[in-house]
Each structure stands twice: as structure tokens, then as C-alpha cells.
Amino acid sequence: MKVGFIGLGNMGLPMAKNLLAAGHELTVWNRTQAKAGPLREKGARVANTPAEAARGADVVISMLADDHAVQDAVLGKDGAHAGLGKGAVHVSSSTISVALSEKLTEAHASAGQGYVSAPVFGRPEAADAKQLWVITSGPRADVERVRPLLEVLGRGLTVLGEKPSAANVVKLSGNFLIASMMEALSEAFALTRKSGIEPKLFLEVFQSVFARAPIFERYAQLIAEEKYSPPGFTMKLGLKDVGLVLDAGRGAEVPMPLASLLRDQYLGGVAQGHGDLDWSAIGALVAERAGLKKR
Template identity: 40%
Template sequence: MPSILAPRARRRRLIGARTISTTGSVTVHVGFVGLGAMGRGMARQLLSAGHTLTVWNRSPEPVEALVADGAGRADSPADAFACDAVVSMLADDRAVADLLLHDELLAAATAAVHVNMATVSPDLARRAAELHARHGVGYLAAPVLGRSDVAAAGRLNILAAGSTSDLDLAAPLFEAMGQRTWHLGDRPEAANVAKICTNFMLTSAIEAFSEATALAEANGIPATDLLDVVTNTVFPGPVYSGYGALIAERRYEPAGFRLALGLKDVTLALDTATASDVALPFAEVLRESLRHAIADGRADHDLAALAETARARKA
């Protein structure tokens, strides 16, 4: 059986990285690191698509659930990097750096490519790409658009950047996890910049709807009526309809996207702007709103809980 893996300098790669199933689909042995709310659904989609899966997570419960469904258990991230490809979905720069950016780990890896699907800084993406290249391991940045329910349904939009050969290797995995992959060039950090920009706009929209809801309610207009008007006229689409419904119903748990992660992403936008000599004045406003919401004990509530900060704010 021909291998999916193109030759790579000084690479010690497995020959059987790709097999063709009886249905004609491509299957890959994938290591998966990070089984949080998003990662669980993404890993399950890979398993459902017929890929061989080996999973690692700091807490054991998500691992046990996937092992019960046919995944293999990795005792360490190094075991995941002994597969043909690795997908990671970790919380932030620190988690990625602490767990995965080590010379020893990458020197021993047999994986052809590491697909980092977390929302991380452009600087981390650059450092990760350089370190992986030093050890002959491909590196792709592929952050995603979509909440945990979208991940569980395999309907994510994937923002991917890296070499064409690495993108080709990851294509069967993207097909399992997402509805569309957007190729953003050969620099991995480009995908992270695009994701940071998108999350900044998303959080801005939620803050705008939150403030508008507070104004409407103060004047006797139910949030549900405002939501009906807005989503059927000037702002149709999933952001206002989805987050607007959560705001109107004051339904913030279980969180599809936590406020604490929203603060992380807006901070990433501000840090990236500083490095790019770009001013983002509204991002400063957003960061303060997020900080107030978290100070009120809402760190683990859905991002839509920004509305409660807006409702409580007085002139």
C-alpha cells in the first residue's frame, strides 16, 4: 500500500501512514492531544470517519470515554507523536508550549505532521514551526470556527496555514472534522491571525447586542422582540441568532464558549495589534467588559453572559 507520507529529510516515519478502506476512504493513525469541550467532539469525528485514534488528556475521564468507543490510550504526549499525524486542541500558548514544544519530544517523534488547532498567538506559531522544522516534523496551524456543538457535529470551519504538502497530509482529517477548510497561505501564523481577528469581531458583536438589549429592556422592549427584529432584518446569521437567543433567555450554562476564553482571545488581539503597530480601541473596551464579567464570577459562563454586565452597567 502506498504511503501518504512524502519523503522528508532525516525523517524516521512509518511506512503505513495511509490505508484505503473497503469504502475507498483514506484512513490515518492519528494521535490526539487535548480533549476539552472542543477536542472531545473533534476526536470523536475522526473516530467515526474510520481513522485509527490514540488519545491523551491531562484528566482521564474523556480518554476513558473515547477508549470505550474504540480509541487507543496514550500514556503521554510522546505516544501521540508516535502516530502518523498529531492533532492538538489545547487551551492556550502556555499549554501548547509546556506540553508539546520540547526538543526531546519532537526528536523522538515519528509523526509526519502536527496540526495545532488551538487559538494561539502568531508568535507561538512561528516558534512552533521553527522547532518542528528543526526535527523534520511538519507543522500546521488550523484553528477552528464553531462552538462545541458544531465540533461534535463535524461542521467546523477550519482556518489552515502551512506547507502545501502538510495541508495535503491533513486533508482527510479536516474532512472528518469540518465542513470547509480555508487555506490561508504557507505561513502557519497567518491562520492564527485570521482566527484572532474573527474572534475579535465575534466578541464585538456580542458586546453590541448585549448593550442594545440593555437599552431595549430599559425602555420596555423584551429582548426576544429585539432579537426577532435584528435577526430577520439587518443581522441575519448564526452569531446574532445564536448568541442573541442565549442573551434573551439569559441562558449561559453549559457554556459553549467560556468567558475566560473570550478574554484570552481579545488579549491576543491586543497583543497582536501592538506587535503590528495597529490601534484597536474597541478591543480595550471589550477587555474591560470581559474583566468585569469574570470579576462577577462568570468566568465559566458562556460568552453571551457579557449581557449581564451590560444590564448591570449604570450611566
């Protein structure tokens, strides 16, 4: 399949690499072209604009940081929307707002293009190992058309229906659960550590008694070992996602007081200069408030 891929960050690069390894014809675009070097060496073509990456493609996949980046790369000047042909499909794997997903749905429909939302759960190492979990929604025919690509990216796929923004609601809800989990883990580690218990011992208890999912166990380990760099997902992006959760809750008239707490936690971390650390560095903020020094 001819595939355009837009965005080669921590998640996009391994995803694009796996598509190329699966035999798909790949044209890639990234704001910093140097990041495309490893893919060029393996046979990918490097485009100068998102429109060029989308031109002639059966499917274009975008994996970008936030609403602004997606708006610019898809709907902006020389954006993918301008290069994508009629009948071709845009797959958005970015974590974006429900409102932007609905805007993309309308823009692509008016141009005779397909649009499928397919955000993923998993860190960069999971993307590299093809262990992401993909959630997707959109018109059935378009979802089935891109299914072979999505199945290359991960270990499983959940289809949520024909409304593209449904996948964005589920992705934001999932990230809210992860953020809430890290707040609880951070408070538990701070309490046990200040009570004289070695973090590695509490981690052992956690792993033996509570851990059932790799993502839960992995974040507990990061907090216990205070390994917040290099980031798999930054605190700035965590702040963005929790803000999007609150926007979605406001739109649906769903009170989310814990999400408000988490937003303030992440905002404080970013304000203190920790925005480029892993979002599990919420553990460092809680430890600092407890009077604990970095080990």
C-alpha cells in the same frame, strides 16, 4: 491514517470522535484521563503522555485552551514534539498567539517535522455536528497531507498560504469580530429591555431583519434568554483571545481601541467571578450596569 489527538475538552472531544468515526486509527491524550472514556469504548487508544500519543502517528492534532497548555503539551517534558517522528505533521487547532505559532514552526522544522496551523470557527455543538469552518496555513505538501482529516471536522476549509501563523492571525481577527458583535448585541438588548421591550420581541426583530449568520443569531439568543451556562466558550478564554488580538495588533502596529474596551469588559467579568460562564455573558455585565436584574 494513524492520528494522535491531544486535548479532549468541549471542542477536542467531538472532533476526536468524528475522526474515529471516519475510520482513522486514534490515540488520544488528555490531562484528565476520564474524559477519554467514551473514545476508548469506541476503539481509541489512551496514552499516558502527549509524547506517547504522538509516537508512531502520521499526524498529531492538538486542541488545547491556551498558550501555556500548548507549550506544556507540545514542547514540554514528555510533550508531543518529543514523540513525533521525522516527517510526521503536527496540526495545531488551538487558538494561540502568533508568537507561539512561530515558535512551533521553528521547533518542528528543526526536528524534521511538519507543522500546520488549523484553528476552527464554531461552538461545541458545531464540532459535534461536523459543522466547523476550518482555516489553515502551512507548507503546501503538509496541508494537502492533512486535508482529509480537516475535511472530516467541518463543513468547509479555507487555505491561507504557507506561513502557519497566518491562520492564527485570521482566527484571532474572527474572534475579535465575535466579541465586538456580542458587546453591540448586549448594549442593544439592555437598551430595549430597560425601555420596557421584552427581549424575546427584540430577538424576533433581530432574527427577522439583521440575522444572516447562525453564529450571530445564536449569540443574540443566548443574550436575550440569559443562558450563559453551560458555556460553549468561557469568558476566561474570551479574555485570553482578546488579549492575543491586542498583542497581534501591537506587533503589527495596528491601533485597536475597541479590542482594548473588550479586554476591560472581559477582565471585569472574570474579576467578578464570571470567568467560567459563556463569553456571551458580557450581556449580563452590560445589563447589570444598566441597573437591570437577572430575569
